[in-house]
Amino acid sequence: MEIKSETIDTIRRPVRGAQAPPIKQIKPAGLTSDKQIASSPTAVVYCEGNFAQIDGKTANGLVRHSQAHRILSVIDSTVSGQDSGSVLDNVSNNIPVFGHLDAAVAHEAVLPDTLIYEMAPSTGRLSTADRGVVLKAIELGMNIVSGLHEYLSDDREIANAALVRNVTIRDIRKPKASKDMRLFDGSVADVKALRIAVLGTDCAIGKRTTATVLAQALNGSGIKTVLVGTGQTGLMQGAKYGIAMDAVPPQFCCGELEGAVVAASESEQPDVILIEGQGALSHPAFCTSAFILRGSQPDAVILQHAPKRAHRCDFPDMPMPSAASEIALIEAFADTKVIGVTLNHEGMTEAEITETIAAQSHKLGLPVTDALARPVAHLLAMVVAAYPGLTQGAPVAAL
Secondary structure, three states: OOEEEOOOOOOOOOOEOOOOOOOOOOOOOOOOHHHOOOOOOEEEEEOOOOOOEHHHHHHHHHHHOOOOOEEEEEEOHHHOOOEHHHHHHOOOOOOEEEOOHHHHHHOOOOOOOEEEEOOOOOOOOOOHHHHHHHHHHHHHOOEEEEOOOOOHHHOHHHHHHHHHHOOOEEEOOOOOOHHHOOOOOOHHHHOOOEEEEEEEOOOOOOHHHHHHHHHHHHHHOOOOEEEEEOOHHHHHHOOOEEOOHHHOOHHHHHHHHHHHHHHHHHHHOOOEEEEEOOOOOOOOOOOHHHHHHHHHOOOEEEEEEOOOOOEEOOEEEEEOOOHHHHHHHHHHHOOOEEEEEEEOOOOOOHHHHHHHHHHHHHHHOOOEEOOOOOOHHHHHHHHHHHOHHHHHOOOOOOO
16 A cells, blocks of 8 residues: 655634635636646545535635646535535536535546545544545545545554555645754755745635636746645645645754755746745744745745634634734744735625725735636736736846
């Protein structure tokens, strides 16, 4: 049996609207499943009771975009029988939702290659019911991909079942041995590519989605861009470079991320390296944003903010910070500059999005847009306005 290790962020959140499903019939720019390579391994995403919610953020991301797998269906009995794109984004994507694994498998002419376990319990551990689903998938001959902090490859029952059926278990959050980890050495300073981190004012707020949209927009305009993942979802989606930061010992976080950025630079020679954010610098429950700022040493930051979110996820007594306060903290903490703000429009009407973009832009003196509800050209323009040399093929000027 092949056991693969890699590295992300799991907390149960009951609020619907994870990463801001677009309003009305707005199509998520650049996040389409029809661009997947037909030869990619096929997968069913297990997200019982959480699809299109904050705790379903990995499933939401995989349905919108996946290079590593061709997503066939989602399992969530609470929205069974519906189209996953319609549930999530009000736009059909022909990826159906089923109530259980048997139905998902029966729908396909050929057994799906993989079951992706996409749940975010606060314990980070497998429930009894979910264990049964994983074992059933293994019995059928499906590989398993999991983002839990509990490593399924270390679970005797599950590992033995996988060995018998000769299937693989891939624990995204399982880090390599400490002896193989990298300490920060400052080599990121030699990276010539423009480095932009997409940070946020809270966890599960859409940082990865915005980074993915921006990466595709930049590449589509001829500006070679690489996205470095820092969490389970990005790695599950197929990020070529990155680590699951919340599974790496703090001593090595900066060095491991620095290593991923340097590797992306040396191997791809890109114009831009985007770094996916995690948590929020101001959030006391997370330290990953600090490691991202230290390890990647970004030239610039784009801040993701949810104006209608009243409190931090899972912390009802902890009010959300303002975009202005987060910007001030980021710029005081690191030698970088926030070049724009992107909105998570959960709970917002179309009119409120328009009004908020105008008001925030005026208040902050920065470009503001919404990666999903506004044309992707607006997001691209945010970067080009700060670094016009990108479109001229010349070295970018520092802010």
